Amino acid sequence: MGTMVTPRARFLPLEVPTQVCRAVGARTSFTVVEEATPRLNRCELYVPGTQEKIIPKAAKSKADVVVMDLEDSVASTQKETARKNVIKALKEVDFGSKTVAVRINGLYSHHMYRDVVDIIEQGGERCDVFIIPMVGNAKDVYMADALTSQVESFVGRKKRIGFGLIIEATMGMMNVDEIAAASKRNESLHFGVADYAASTKSRTTNIGGPNPNYGVLTDKVRDEPRDFFWGDPWHYAMSRIVVAARANGLRPIDGPFGDIADPDGYRAQCQRGSVLGMDGKWAIHPSQVAIANEVFSPSPQEVDRARRILEAMAKAEREGLGAVSLDGKLIDIASIKQARSEERRVGKECRSRW
Numbered sequence: 001m002g003t004m005v006t007p008r009a010r011f012l013p014l015e016v017p018t019q020v021c022r023a024v025g026a027r028t029s030f031t032v033v034e035e036a037t038p039r040l041n042r043c044e045l046y047v048p049g050t051q052e053k054i055i056p057k058a059a060k061s062k063a064d065v066v067v068m069d070l071e072d073s074v075a076s077t078q079k080e081t082a083r084k085n086v087i088k089a090l091k092e093v094d095f096g097s098k099t100v101a102v103r104i105n106g107l108y109s110h111h112m113y114r115d116v117v118d119i120i121e122q123g124g125e126r127c128d129v130f131i132i133p134m135v136g137n138a139k140d141v142y143m144a145d146a147l148t149s150q151v152e153s154f155v156g157r158k159k160r161i162g163f164g165l166i167i168e169a170t171m172g173m174m175n176v177d178e179i180a181a182a183s184k185r186n187e188s189l190h191f192g193v194a195d196y197a198a199s200t201k202s203r204t205t206n207i208g209g210p211n212p213n214y215g216v217l218t219d220k221v222r223d224e225p226r227d228f229f230w231g232d233p234w235h236y237a238m239s240r241i242v243v244a245a246r247a248n249g250l251r252p253i254d255g256p257f258g259d260i261a262d263p264d265g266y267r268a269q270c271q272r273g274s275v276l277g278m279d280g281k282w283a284i285h286p287s288q289v290a291i292a293n294e295v296f297s298p299s300p301q302e303v304d305r306a307r308r309i310l311e312a313m314a315k316a317e318r319e320g321l322g323a324v325s326l327d328g329k330l331i332d333i334a335s336i337k338q339a340r341s342e343e344r345r346v347g348k349e350c351r352s353r354w
Helices: 018-024 055-059 076-092 111-122 138-155 170-174 176-180 193-199 235-247 263-276 286-295 300-318 333-353
Strands: 009-011 031-033 043-048 065-069 099-103 129-132 162-167 186-191 215-217 228-230 251-254 280-283 324-326 329-331
Touching (some): 043 055, 076 111, 111 138, 129 186, 138 162, 138 176, 170 176, 235 251, 235 263, 263 280
Parallel strands (some): 043 065, 129 162, 162 186, 251 280
Antiparallel strands (some): 009 031
């Protein structure tokens, strides 16, 4: 039985030089994962398409990505107005070196096709990415890809639009692997926590963050007081998205945190996502941008340790050793992979500043 090759994976000969593996992507098996278009993606600032005056302010923010929204933040009666505002902004607003994205309406909506057609035909070349909501399976991605390709071909567009896919329902989570591999346009997977909570019928009305009723009670020991530790109800979903994204060379991005008056809660959610392997997080208010940028950037201490690991392992290799001790802790080939991951994060940030 043959082996299926996903759109983002291909095979290399067994004796391929190490430098070649580094050039084409991370080799963890006979299958090589090809990375999506590299973009700094620490913070995505969402702006309703109806808020024409706010879009230029978002363009001047420190967010890596500005997402002009045509979906949830726009009332059904304002869809056409929002679309016109976004097209105007794509042609007139100076976004600098930022990644510019548009969250189009979902495939379930009759507004979706008009979003795609009008933005490509009238908005010029500035749109980098379509954020596609409520993706349920690979066929959804195929449909969006086919329509986007047709319109791009018709207008002779030079730059291919990438896809950011929001996983925000049980069907999408069940099919997340096929979704991640469904198109060469795919760049990122996003966790849409609010709709996901509704889809799973979770007993919460918060947008992101913990729930005081989701936790673990320590065992009863005589009459001693028992501790209750809060858990993270979104841990599985976030981890699942990280795995599917990384296995297909995509960026995993955490979604919104609704309580804009709780910067500490937002920071904690950013930290959880960063530890799990997320590249960044949405911001639904400008006050959240600096926090996301800080948390999803490697600290000077992390960068210094990564460089020391690479230096120590290079020395070990020259001495014929496969593992050594650094600061009293074992480091080996896996440590090199982690350190190089930190290097790549620093490289993306530096390139964005230049």
